Amino acid sequence: MWAVYRKELNSYFHxxxxxxxxxxxxxxxxxxxxxxxMALYGDFTPVLSTMGFILLFIVPILTMRILxxxxxxxxxxxxxxxxxxxxxxILGKFFAAYTVFFVMTAITFVFPIILSFYGGPITPQxxxxxxxxxxxxxxxxxxxxxxxxxxxxxIIAAVIGFVGLLIMWLADALAPxxxxxxxxxxxxxxxxxxxxxxYNGILGLGPVVxxxxxxxxxxxxxxxxxxxxxWSQG
Amino acid sequence: MIEINxxxxxxxxxxxxxNISFAVHEGEILGFLGPNGAGKSTTMxxxxxxxxxxxxxxxxxxxxxxxxxxxVKKRIGFMPxxxxxxxxxxxxxxxxxxxxxxxxxxxxxxxxxxxxxxxCGITDxxxxxxxxxxxxxxxRVGLAQSLIGNPQVLILDEPTVGLDPRQIIEIRNLIxxxxxxHTIILSSHILPEVQAICERVVIINKGEIAAIDTPENLSKxxxxxxxxxxxxxxxxxxxSKLINDIxxxxxxxxxxxxxxxxxxxVIEADKDIDIRRPLFFxxxxxxxxxxxxxxxxxxxxxxxxxVITVEEEVH
Numbered sequence: 001m002w003a004v005y006r007k008e009l010n011s012y013f014h015x016x017x018x019x020x021x022x023x024x025x026x027x028x029x030x031x032x033x034x035x036x037x038m039a040l041y042g043d044f045t046p047v048l049s050t051m052g053f054i055l056l057f058i059v060p061i062l063t064m065r066i067l068x069x070x071x072x073x074x075x076x077x078x079x080x081x082x083x084x085x086x087x088x089x090i091l092g093k094f095f096a097a098y099t100v101f102f103v104m105t106a107i108t109f110v111f112p113i114i115l116s117f118y119g120g121p122i123t124p125q126x127x128x129x130x131x132x133x134x135x136x137x138x139x140x141x142x143x144x145x146x147x148x149x150x151x152x153x154x155i156i157a158a159v160i161g162f163v164g165l166l167i168m169w170l171a172d173a174l175a176p177x178x179x180x181x182x183x184x185x186x187x188x189x190x191x192x193x194x195x196x197x198x199y200n201g202i203l204g205l206g207p208v209v210x211x212x213x214x215x216x217x218x219x220x221x222x223x224x225x226x227x228x229x230x231w232s233q234g
Numbered sequence: 235m236i237e238i239n240x241x242x243x244x245x246x247x248x249x250x251x252x253n254i255s256f257a258v259h260e261g262e263i264l265g266f267l268g269p270n271g272a273g274k275s276t277t278m279x280x281x282x283x284x285x286x287x288x289x290x291x292x293x294x295x296x297x298x299x300x301x302x303x304x305x306v307k308k309r310i311g312f313m314p315x316x317x318x319x320x321x322x323x324x325x326x327x328x329x330x331x332x333x334x335x336x337x338x339x340x341x342x343x344x345x346x347x348x349x350x351x352x353x354c355g356i357t358d359x360x361x362x363x364x365x366x367x368x369x370x371x372x373x374r375v376g377l378a379q380s381l382i383g384n385p386q387v388l389i390l391d392e393p394t395v396g397l398d399p400r401q402i403i404e405i406r407n408l409i410x411x412x413x414x415x416h417t418i419i420l421s422s423h424i425l426p427e428v429q430a431i432c433e434r435v436v437i438i439n440k441g442e443i444a445a446i447d448t449p450e451n452l453s454k455x456x457x458x459x460x461x462x463x464x465x466x467x468x469x470x471x472x473x474s475k476l477i478n479d480i481x482x483x484x485x486x487x488x489x490x491x492x493x494x495x496x497x498x499x500v501i502e503a504d505k506d507i508d509i510r511r512p513l514f515f516x517x518x519x520x521x522x523x524x525x526x527x528x529x530x531x532x533x534x535x536x537x538x539x540x541v542i543t544v545e546e547e548v549h
Contacts, residue, residue, distance in 0.1 A: 003334030009472040011322050073406045078318035078379070083307040231286055 003013040003100075004084070004092030008066065012100050017065075021058055022104040028054050037115060044112045045199040046128045050194055051108070052133065055140055056169055060161030062100060063144030064154045066093050067222070071152040080230070087223050093146050094219060101137045103140045105130070132198025135211035139191060140165060141217035150224045163190075235260040235387060235417040241290035243276050243441075250276045252441040253290070260386075263413040265432030265449075266421035267538060274421040275315060278391050281419070282312040294387055308336070311385040312432040315392050317376025319434035321365035325356055325375055328364060329382065336383040351419065353408065354378040369396040377405070381412075388418045394427060402531070406431055425538055437538060459531035463489060464513065465498045468522030473497065476516050496525055 012018040032047045038095040067090075070076040079089050112126050147161035148154075163177075165173070171190035187193075194207035236258040236414055245252040251273040258264045261517050273523040279285040281292050283303045291298055292437055321327055329350070333343045351357045354374045361369060364375060373396055380388055393409065394402045397538045412418065422428050435451075437445040445452060448538050469487065477486045482503045489498040503509045510527060517524050 003331060007320070007323075007331045008332075010327070011320070014322055041464070073318075073321070074314060074316040075280075075318045075320055077282075077284050078315045078332070079312070079335070081284050081307055081312045082332075083304045083337060084335050085304065230284070 001084070001088040001095075002094040004079070004089050005096050008093050008096030009099055012096065018064070018100050018103075019063055021100070023056065025051075025058055025104045026107050029111065030200045033111050037111075041229050043125050044115055045201075047111070048126075048129045048133050049199050052136055053169070055137065056162065058104075059101070059137070059140040060147065060165065061160040063097050063141055063161060064150070064158035065096060066145055067148040067226075068157045070153050070156045072154075080226075086226060087219075090145065090219055090222050090226075094141060097141050097145065099136060101141060102134070105133060105137065107139075125199075128201060128203050129199040130197055131203070132207070135171075135198075135208060136191065136195050139192065139211045139214040139218075142215040142222075143168075146218045146222045146225070149225045168192075183211050235262075236419070237291075237293040239291045239293075239511070240256060241277065242281060242288050242290065243273070243280060244288045245284065249278070249289075250441055254438070254441070254443050255290075256436055256443065257417060258417055261413070261415070262434060263322050263418045263420065263432045265428035265435040266411055266419055266438065267423070267425070267428055267435055268438040268444075269423065271436045274438060275391055277438070278312075278389050278419065278421060279314075279341070282310050282389055283307055284312075284314075288392055308383070309385050310387045310389060311380035311382070313380040313388070313393055315395070317372045318379070319364045319372055319375055320543075322363070324361050324363055325351075325367075326360045328375065329378060332382050339384050339461050342405060346384070350378050350381045353381070355404065358527070369478055370398060370401050371408070374401075374405075379406075386417060388416050390414065390418065392423070394422070394424065402427075419426075448547045453459045461502045462503070462510070462513075463498055463526075463528045463530060464524060465492060465526040466494055466503060466517060466522050466524050467493070467496045468517075468520070470497050472520070473517075473522055476520055476522075477513070478502060480512045480516060480527050482512075485531075492498055498526075 029047065029051055032050050033044075036047050036050075037044060046090060067076075070079060080086065107129065113124050116122050143164055144161045147164060148157040150160060151157050167186075168189045168191045171186040172192050175186040175190070177183075178186060194210050197207050238257070239255050241251055241254050242249065254277070256271075266277070268412075276285065280287045281294070283299050283306055286300065290299070292306075293299070295309050299306045315547075320331075323331065326347070329347050330343060333347065338346060351360060354377055356374050356378060357370060359371060364372060367375065373393070376392060377390070380390065390409065393407050397405060397483070406427065409418065409420065411430075420428070420432065432449065434448055435438045435446070435452060436443060464477075474486065474488075477499060479481060483501060484504060485502040487500050489500045491497050499514070501509065506533050510529075513527070514524060
């Protein structure tokens with residue numbers, strides 16, 4: 001697993017992808033930081049809420065190549081015929097993408113620190129919101145990895161990832177409109193409701209379990225998709 | 235070492251591999267021959283555990299590929315048709331990664347990789363980005379990758395494709411020397427290659443085994459008649475008559491007329507009779523000089539075509 005992890009992490013940082021995405025993410029955080037914090041609230045958590053939305057765009061780009069590229073380049077054969085098992089390979093890839101995400105999130109922690117020089121200390125609410133943000137990222141990345149397993153075209157993988165995440169993001173708003181059973185399902189998939197708890201300062205076990213199981217389910221589904229494809233076609 | 239038992243692979247409606255069985259003994263180099271789309275790669279992908287079989291079983295060193303895939307994968311080095319290389323890595327980084335993937339202990343990696351790179355002739359390219367290597371060198375890196383972890387079995391899917399003639403000879407010699415302590419299955423559609431390297435040949439066509447034997451036995455078994463071409467100067471009707479009068483000649487025909495009064499004949503005789511001497515004396519007696527005399531030995535190429543055309547007639 002760690003062999004795959006190191007390899008993927010290297011390929012992120014050997015190419016411009018990681019730097020561009022991290023730079024872009026930090027820049028956007030800075031842009032939101034100014035009006036929200038300086039002008040309006042003096043509180044960092046609303047910025048994180050907005051960054052959750054930005055993540056919808058960043059994560060699919062981060063994860064689009066992670067499995068699709070192997071299929072296209074024929075390196076999938078190497079991974080699947082090695083004695084390393086498939087779940088370990090997928091987990092290695094997941095953690096590599098997560099590390100990039102973790103780095104970009106860690107850099108944005110500079111903002112609350114700057115704030116703490118002028119305002120009060122870093123509140124537990126901010127820490128809680130960051131904790132929630134890290135969990136949200138795990139769920140997003142698991143879904144991104146999943147969408148990358150569906151196709152060998154990176155652009156399509158990114159679009160599937162983005163559309164899927166967007167639907168889950170909007171699920172709260174869509175659920176009452178759709179109604180019935182489908183509405184209920186959408187409610188389960190709503191990533192946003194649970195996230196709001198965190199940045200409102202509520203740290204419950206429920207959302208933590210929710211995000212972790214969401215992540216687990218999509219990693220499991222990714223393994224299943226690849227297994228299934230091997231059984232059904234070439 | 236490798237036992238393949240009633241292996242079938244279906245892709246939806248299409249049967250890529252139909253009920254094939256064969257065994258490969260330890261230390262053997264087996265050639266896998268067939269036209270494009272015959273099911274060579276599919277079979278190899280199944281043996282290595284990349285694709286699951288629809289029916290039948292594959293056992294490597296006694297381990298079933300479906301029941302104990304990791305035990306099998308540990309024992310196999312696979313070189314797919316397209317070298318499975320990551321273009322954004324250097325040769326060294328890539329081989330290190332594969333070593334990790336195959337659980338080669340860290341302290342042994344360096345010496346093992348040094349040996350393998352030397353063997354495959356890529357030591358000088360170790361720090362180059364794989365993307366910048368030529369096709370031939372990518373192929374070598376692909377071969378090097380399959381040797382990592384010193385697997386007992388090597389599965390090589392068209393290992394010499396895309397190489398220049400000198401490299402082909404190098405790689406062939408390399409495979410031959412590897413054959414001393416590895417069991418190798420090698421696929422190819424280059425027939426002389428198989429003839430040169432392999433101890434046994436499996437000819438596969440349309441997903442079925444068409445023939446399986448040593449290259450020598452294959453040419454004996456199918457060579458039912460000895461064939462000659464002879465270019466003789468002299469009037470055609472008389473020469474033809476003389477040829478047909480020779481004991482053992484089954485059939486003769488005119489192939490071409492290269493000169494004004496010279497004719498090239500194809501002569502087929504019974505398998506065990508050498509008609510070259512009687513032919514010479516008959517012509518000498520009649521005063522018609524033999525300009526050229528050639529025996530048409532059946533090459534693996536002919537056998538291959540014959541086996542495959544026979545198949546075609548059956549269907």
